[in-house]
Amino acid sequence: MINVLSNVIKASKVPIQQQSLVAFSIRLASNEVSFQTKPYKLHRLESGPSTNVSVTRDDALDFYHKMMMIRRMETAAGNLYKERLIRGFCHLYAGQEAIAVGLCAAKDNDDAIITSYRCHAWTYLTGSTVAEILSELTGFWHIHHFPGRRTGNVRGKGGSMHMYNKNFFGGNGIVGAQQALGAGLAFAHKYNKKKNVSYTLFGDGAANQGQLYEVINMCALWDLPCIFICENNGYGMGTPASRASAVTDYYTRGDYIPGVWVDGMDVLAVRETIRWSREYCNAGKGPLMLEFATYRYFGHSMSDPGTSYRTRDEVQQMRKTRDPITGFKDKIIAAGLASEDELKDIDKKVRKEVSP
Template sequence: MYRVISTELPIILRNLKPSRAAVINQANNYATEATVEVKPYKLHRLDNGPSTTVTVTRDQAKQYYTQLQTIRRIETSAGNLYKEKIIRGFCHLYSGQEACAVGMRAAMRDVDNIISAYRVHGWTYLMGVSPLGVLAELTGNQSGCARGKGGSMHMYAPNFYGGNGIVGAQVPLGAGVALACKYKGNGGMCLALYGDGAANQGQVFEAYNMAYLMKLPCIFVCENNGYGMGTSAERASCNTDYYTRGDALPGIWVDGMDVLAVRSATEFAIEYVNNEGPLVMEVCTYRYSGHSMSDPGTSYRTREEIQEVRQKRDPITSFKDRCIELGLMTAEEIKEIDSKVRKEVDAATAAAKADKEIPLEELWTDVYSKNLEPKIRDIIGYTLQHKVLGKGGVNK
């Protein structure tokens, strides 16, 4: 049934599916919140799972859409900067996977943490770094979140323990962050993200085992985008149901192209790991670009496959259409958000390109958050005076 605060149901909502309901603002004729059914979850060693009935408010819808679109624009800009040879080295784009990060971030609390692999430009933004802080880091300039010293694969922010370049290495580190939460007793947890390509790493299973024995508040998140570098999941893994691969650990499969489904699953997982111990969550998603910018991404999959996902499962288009259908946002409001995001990211791109590198003497600042010795090691001994530029060097 619809829950409507109005004498008449507005035209925009008359054709809603029976599984969707909306609360209508009588004066302004828009939905203040809506309830939808998301795709059923798959469960492993769980009697009950996340709710498939999800409620989203108008303000939340605007926030999620803005975040989704901002990440997409940042990645588009990063790709262009790489093609212009302004970004050098490695550059791994998140385009297509935005709903995974936005959904998980929506469920996180102030005490929660996240650590991931190197596809983290979007996560860096979601954890409080401005688009300029992300893009200037990519260009290696001083306005970057790590003053240009980290680049694409090493970005950090408060409660965000960065992207890690060693495949799978972030998983035991994430278990360690969860151990710190338990040790401090602050009620926090850690999301440890890895891809399907890293899922066969031995250290992943070691982390599962230790986390289970110690009942650590850790959500092991496999972002299954279908391909580990250029190898499909089916060719790389004897068991592609990654949510079941924790053995004794319970698991959840979630549609990673649906931001609301991911949010609901993460909310459930946070409560579970804080009370019962670790859990594995597989978010089924897709990346539009190659593994990195040096990979065209079409030698091991067809262009038709990519185009089909863009047309039928794109996380931004799907969420936009849902919001319009439910009356949470109008097409005009969507255009306004798109325009605002485009202008912000374009301005950040221009500023990142015009920015300067740090001076040579700043290379050894902020090596430690708290240096216990007056100097740090040079190539010939402890000769460099350690300096602290700022807390973590994070540029908001």
């Protein structure tokens, strides 16, 4: 509706200096705007999620705020690691924020989430504060400035890779180990006759693990409500997907179970896909395999500069053309859901709350 009215404004004889006021009035009159996503790729499906997605002003501001908080938190974690206040492992999620925010916007509170060691964002979105997460990262080594043994997510016992919340089952340090656990969570939902699903997340590297095929077989055999999600950020540690996988269409990896490829840099496409996937699984149709195409800005971990297997120009080009936060910001400003000043205010609040 807003796009139509915006075109009317441009075609009208309203003076240019008054057009912004008219546009603002239109935004107040319509609190929801529709967008088109990139086409989905489907495997063993006749139809999939809708490419016509909508978002309200309140949700748009909420998504932007959450993605900014995650980006800022991961920047702070990276800086703390460089200052040697975080020791050991530290895997950052910057660049992949749209997946976590979009999924959590569509899930039910009693759905189960399980992921790999790149879990800070999921911990934040399932109930922990940024302070609790950073305390856990530093408190694992009992640094007196950040007493994580008292205030960390798991009281300093887990560190970067092992954080948990209600219905969030980690944070798992072994590549692909969470796949079988995710199937077990889906089995629990079906056994207890609950209309809930298990979101079992892993990377493109873990998509080559043998246990994935075993649990796909079990989930298909028993029609378990398990949504397998491959967060394809292009690299398994330092190895490009094309050098590790004979077939890089991970949404087809389930072979005999249906799959969907999704633009993982579009928070609205992710949310719509999760909504559709929940309905599919809750209808008793069995598991799904989703592939969210995304990108990580940092190296595999903080010990990896991320420059030996990709160029700085590649990373900068992705930041410039595919960044999930910038892309969403431009989209909602152009649609009139938010002004640039409003989003700057959110940026200021986030910077004040999380100071790298």
